[in-house]
Structure formats: structure tokens, C-alpha cells
Amino acid sequence: MKQLKLLCVDDDEGIIKALQRVLKSESYEVFFAYSGHEALELMEQNEFQVVLSDLMMPHMSGTELLATVKDKYQDIIRLILTGADDQNLIANLINTGSIYRYVTKPWVNEELKSIINQCFQFYKINLDNKRLVRENKKISEDLVEMNLRLNSDKENKEKLLQVYSEVLNAVTAPVIYIDSFCKTVKANNSAKDMFNIKAEDTLENLFSRLDARVVQVLKQYVEVEYRQDITLIEAQSTQLKIKSLGSPNDYMGLVMIGE
Numbered sequence: 616m617k618q619l620k621l622l623c624v625d626d627d628e629g630i631i632k633a634l635q636r637v638l639k640s641e642s643y644e645v646f647f648a649y650s651g652h653e654a655l656e657l658m659e660q661n662e663f664q665v666v667l668s669d670l671m672m673p674h675m676s677g678t679e680l681l682a683t684v685k686d687k688y689q690d691i692i693r694l695i696l697t698g699a700d701d702q703n704l705i706a707n708l709i710n711t712g713s714i715y716r717y718v719t720k721p722w723v724n725e726e727l728k729s730i731i732n733q734c735f736q737f738y739k740i741n742l743d744n745k746r747l748v749r750e751n752k753k754i755s756e757d758l759v760e761m762n763l764r765l766n767s768d769k770e771n772k773e774k775l776l777q778v779y780s781e782v783l784n785a786v787t788a789p790v791i792y793i794d795s796f797c798k799t800v801k802a803n804n805s806a807k808d809m810f811n812i813k814a815e816d817t818l819e820n821l822f823s824r825l826d827a828r829v830v831q832v833l834k835q836y837v838e839v840e841y842r843q844d845i846t847l848i849e850a851q852s853t854q855l856k857i858k859s860l861g862s863p864n865d866y867m868g869l870v871m872i873g874e
Contacts, residue, residue, distance in 0.1 A: 617662065618643070619665075619735055620643060621638070621663065621664070621666075621735075622646045622647075622648060622666045623646070624650070624651065625649070625672070626673060628649070630669065650674060651674065651680035651683075654668070655680070658691075664691060666681065667694040667731070668681055668696060670696065681693045692715050692735075692737055692741075693715055695708060696718050716733070783803035784805075789805040789806035789809050790805070791806045792869075793837070793870075800820070805873070809851050810824050810825075818837070829849075836859060837869070841861065842859045856874070858870055
């Protein structure tokens with residue numbers, strides 16, 4: 616973070632000199648202004664984190680100055696320095712967010728320095744919170760974009776699968792696919808007609824329609840994750856080739872293709 620800066624505003628030269636003495640050894644840089652207009656000019660040239668302003672000033676009161684600061688420099692932490700015993704006004708300024716704290720005249724030096732240090736700490740916390748909000752927003756936007764891409768990919772895959780399904784259904788030879796978990800059985804129209812396969816059929820349903828010798832051969836493929844060999848069997852008077860799909864490291868199930 617850049618050098619921390621405090622701006623003190625008061626039309627009373629004695630107050631300004633007193634503040635100079637109290638704050639001269641602090642780690643932050645301190646600027647002084649004798650009016651609200653001078654303070655606003657300094658703010659255009661410097662980046663302040665905390666502003667301490669007198670409440671009662673001619674031409675532009677502390678209330679008016681800090682209201683302007685709130686509108687133009689929302690991150691600046693605002694303090695009122697007051698000798699007036701007007702608790703209702705102070706409470707209203709705090710409740711509306713116009714000021715963070717107030718300091719009464721005459722002040723206790725150590726208490727004043729403690730309050731200012733709290734303001735700088737509060738500024739840092741606000742800054743970190745805003746950064747986290749921005750980061751969370753970015754993460755949320757990235758997740759939304761990723762989700763849109765995934766949905767788009769899903770739609771593309773579904774379209775591609777639809778094309779594959781239409782192509783297979785146009786093939787007159789029967790084609791049956793059993794997934795790598797041995798739970799899903801997919802078939803083109805020729806295979807559905809030949810083996811009376813329904814959409815909800817499981818592997819056991821398929822086995823029930825095949826003779827024992829064919830089932831035994833199929834189970835040999837099912838019980839191992841991948842086989843390099845291709846086996847030829849006969850079922851329903853049709854020659855079918857059985858082949859594992861994928862690779863030994865990426866088994867994708869098996870397929871039965873009629874000739």
C-alpha cells in the first residue's frame with residue numbers, strides 16, 4: 616500500500632499547530648488545511664485515507680465538507696473534530712454514514728492518536744473487503760462462464776450422439792453397445808428388432824435372450840476390462856463380432872457388430 620496520509624481541516628490556527636505537535640512523530644504523512652475549499656483542493660492532488668475535520672467552520676462547515684468527501688471519495692474514513700455539545704447532530708452524522716467517529720475538543724493526545732490509527736486500520740479492512748468482493752465476483756463470473764461452456768459442450772455432445780444414433784440406425788447390420796460399467800445396453804434399430812431389445816433393458820435382459828454359449832463368450836469380455844482379440848459368434852442366425860472399445864488404460868465398454 617502507498618504511504619498513508621491524514622488530512623486535518625480546521626479554521627483555527629491554534630488547533631492546527633496543536634495537531635502538528637501531537638501528530639509530528641506518527642508513521643503516516645499529515646497534511647493541514649484551513650478551510651473546506653482548501654481541503655478539497657488538496658484531495659484532488661493527494662490520495663488520503665483519513666480526513667479529520669472541524670465541525671464549525673465559516674463558508675463550508677465540517678458537515679458540508681465531509682458530505683462532499685463521502686460523495687467524491689467514498690473510501691476515505693471521515694472524522695469530526697468538535698467542541699460543540701450537540702450529541703444529536705453527531706449521532707445523526709454517524710447513523711447516516713457521514714462520519715466514522717468524532718473527537719471532542721479538548722482531546723486527549725493518546726486517545727486522538729489511537730482513534731486515527733483505528734481509522735487507518737478500518738480503511739485497510741474496507742479495502743481488503745472490497746478486494747475480496749471483486750475476487751469473488753470474478754470467480755462467480757468465471758464459474759458462470761464455465762457452466763455455460765459445459766452446457767454448450769453437453770449440447771454439442773448430445774447433438775453428436777444424436778447424429779451417431781441416426782447413422783447406426785441407418786445401418787442394416789445389428790450393432791449392440793455395452794458400457795464399461797456393464798449397466799447400459801444400447802442398440803440400433805436392427806439389433807432391437809433382432810433381439811427384442813427395449814430402451815430400459817439391462818445386460819441381464821440381453822443375456823436372457825441369447826443362448827448359453829453366446830452368453831459365456833460375452834461374459835468373458837465383460838469380466839475383464841479390455842481384450843485385444845476379436846471374437847466371432849453366431850446369434851439369431853447372424854454372425855456377430857465382439858470387440859472391446861478404447862484401450863487397456865481407457866476401457867470404454869464393448870460392442871457387438873453383425874456382418
